[in-house]
Amino acid sequence: MSSEPLLVANGLSYSYLERFPALEEVSLEVARGQRLALLGANGCGKSTLLKILAGLLFADRGSYLAFGEEVNAEKLEDEQFSAAFRSRVGFVFQNTDAQVFSPTVREEIAFGPLQLGLEPDEIETRISDVTAMLEIGDLIERAPYQLSAGQKKRVAIASVLAMNPELLLFDEPTAGLDPRSRHWLLELMIELGEAGKTIVFATHELDQLESIADRCLVLSEQHRSLGAGVPAEILADYELLLSANLVHEHTHRHGKLLHSHAHKRGHHHRDSGEHGFPSGV
Ligand SMILES: Nc1ncnc2c1ncn2[C@@H]1O[C@H](COP(=O)(O)OP(=O)(O)O)[C@@H](O)[C@H]1O
Ligand SMILES: [Mg+2]
Structure with a gap:
């Protein structure tokens, strides 16, 4: 290789x-x-x-x-190049609603493999493989609107993995x-x-x-x-x-002392000192 x-x-x-x-x-x-x-x-x-x-x-x-090949608008206009490139690349969008659009989960997962021109047997194998991997076997006849956000994300990923990119x-x-x-x-x-x-x-x-x-x-x-x-x-x-x-500097009041330190995004902090009323100092 x-x-x-x-x-x-x-x-x-x-x-x-x-x-x-x-x-x-x-x-x-x-x-x-x-x-x-x-x-x-x-x-x-x-x-x-x-x-x-x-x-x-x-x-x-x-x-x-x-x-190993340049990818640009012109190259992707070539059907053969485009089909080959698309079969090798899977994209899971942030917004799953923009991605999951078929009437049922089964059809959603079968869509990519059908586009690849796979045989029906192979498509069935792919469907059962990815539904097992993503633990969505019991959702297969459902419509997208009957899925929670987490389930929809699993379906979106399953439909991408079914193409084996x-x-x-x-x-x-x-x-x-x-x-x-x-x-x-x-x-x-x-x-x-x-x-x-x-x-x-x-x-x-x-x-x-x-x-x-x-x-x-x-x-x-x-x-x-x-x-x-x-x-x-x-x-x-x-x-x-x-x-x-990606982190923010945060100013704290500990007693009469001010100091700043970092927080990773998404971390909430419970230090009441933030409000000028330190609890334990
Ligand atoms: N469709 C769009 N039209 C105009 N500006 C856009 C569009 N999509 C994204 N942008 C702008 O491009 C910049 C990068 O956006 P994006 O790639 O979505 O950032 P990220 O995914 O890191 O949040 C941002 O300033 C955003 O406002
Ligand atoms: Mg973004």
């Missing part, structure tokens, strides 16, 4: 309507089997980058190579899920990594980063790359996290 990276992006820039910058000169490399986390505050460009990697948007500047793109997969679904999904991402899938995903899961990602790319609110590295390295870089607005 070749050792060249599965994905290579160089200097990607993108603006919506040629007016609203979303990505500025972002580069990345993803090796086969690697799991890359895209980190950054809301609006920094994570979804835009994922859409470019999925061939759903095309960069205004820069180049993007996937599976080499590259999985997840846009904030755990956003909006209850704790049990969130835990389950993080476990699934670990399993997919162990199964050798290449995964690029946007996340705010700093607590779980070391188990779900091999590398991280941090984007700034100016839509530029702030840095890349292994999770431990990134998490240890307080200045980087602060400038990416």
